[in-house]
Amino acid sequence: MRVVITGGAGFIGTLLARRLLAGPVTVADTPPAAVAELVIADLAPPPADVAADPRVRAVTGDLAAVAGDLGEADAVFHLAGVVSGAAEADFDLGMHGNIDGTRAILEHARRQPAPPVLVFSSSLAVFGQEPLGVSDDTLPRPKTSYGIQKFIGEQLVADYTRRGFVRGRSVRLMTVTVRPGKPNAAASSFMSGIVREPLAGQRAACPVRPDTPVALSSPRRTLEGILCAAAVSDAAWGSTTAMNLPALATTPGEMAQAMDRVAGYAASDLIDWTDDPVTGPIVRSWPAIVEAPRAAALGLHPETSFDDIVREYLSSAQPG
8 A cells, every 4th residue: 555645754744654554444445554755745855764764765856846656545634734833924825835735736636547546634723603503514714814715725626526626535634742752834823822832841832811612633643534534435425525633622711720630730930921912813713613424423522621631642752
């Protein structure tokens, strides 16, 4: 089996690459099989442990320019994109990365002898703030350029699927928390920072009020959703419209309290609470209550508490 991951050097892309290499992998209606070649496309090379696997081939560069170098694939996981804050700050960058890059990968898939399964990572940001929450069939009303770009990507995947060019499955990811490493340009980056930094003894800024409603998911549940989207049959997947992944509804204040409970001390004393005039409106434009009936029908469920997400992060952060 040959697999392509765009954005494969990022956090979720790396988790996915490691899981695929560990095998076996199920794609649509084919029996589980080992990955014979894994192509990782990104602006940066993959981590050393992934790159060291002889089955891995790295393709570095702008996706719109290098898509033709990816080769044939049974499955494509399209995770690459310009994140929310960066897409809002630089319109042209967002359009190129999120629209031109997506179109390039779809055109590459279209040229394959047989249409590959293509999983597209969309986002909760396709919705505007809906006071009663959103479901799979809620009409997206994006309030940011990033949300618009992701919604356009969903529609492109749906039409290429309708035309038989790909077997597309778009999944709307929630904010993935807690991410290790350094902050990125996503408007939601603080949701990891207010846990990651205090637990490391460092101060962290929260750019929204403590009672701001948010929807999020753990890395484990996010990876589970992406893999499930690739594994189910076309009939089980059903509609070509995007599917919400399960979300845990909470607030930054509740997240801080959970961190303190799990850590056993007031780590949240290191959080500086503000209401940033740029980040705040972006975060508040996203819905905080997300229903995911299609995901539930496939056996996907959210974490039951943020305490569990903190425990998962601490466990994964331990050496060895």
